[in-house]
Amino acid sequence: MAQTTTLQVSSLAFDNNAPIPRQYSCDGEDINPPLRIGNLPERAESLVIIVEDPDAPNGTFTHWMVWDAPPHPSIEENSKPGGTVGRNDFGENNYKGPCPPSGEEHRYFFKVYALDSKVNLDQDSTREALMVLVDEKAIGYGELMGTYKKG
Structure with a gap:
């Protein structure tokens, strides 16, 4: 990975290292929380967003993958x-x-990568294929971590 800028990833819905509100879970509306991305590099051409659970019983579980998103x-x-x-x-x-x-x-x-170009993968591509291109193209990275427990 090239030298990267640290992105500031935050949410109005929960703080870093704090519980994620129920509405963003399978117990609620199952909708994505709002995200704010600060310190985006000027030359960013696209964003990659990956939401994953490293504590899942069978290893890291991916909940959301978006690529080639506008750098907003x-x-x-x-x-x-x-x-x-x-x-x-x-x-x-x-x-x-x-x-x-x-x-x-x-x-x-909630991992956010700023890339210097698009990755141009189709929607059936694997996380592994995406990460090969992210490693080549990332110029910024930041993450927000939240916790969730049913009940």
């Missing part, structure tokens, strides 16, 4: 940020919120 400083709640929405580990091309097994608190990382 905000993503609104319950929105499509543009670009291509890839297949998550639920087998769907959309956002699916936190949904850990009952009684377990999991961490959810």
Whole structure:
């Protein structure tokens, strides 16, 4: 990865290292939370957004993958940020919120990469294929981590 700028990723819905509100989970409306992306490099041509749960029973579980999104400083709640929405580990091309097994608190990382070009992958591409291109093209990176526990 080239030298990268640190992006400031935040949300009006929850603080870093704090609980994610129920409405953004499978127990609620299952909609994406609003995200704010600060310190975007001027030469950013696209964004990649990946939401994943590293605490899932069978290893890291991907909840949302978006690439070739316009480099905009905000993503609104319950929105499509543009670009291509890839297949998550639920087998769907959309956002699916936190949904850990009952009684377990999991961490959810909202990872944002600023790229110097688009990746031009189709919506059936794998996370592994996407990350090869992200490693080549990333000029900025930041993340927001929230927790969720059912109940």
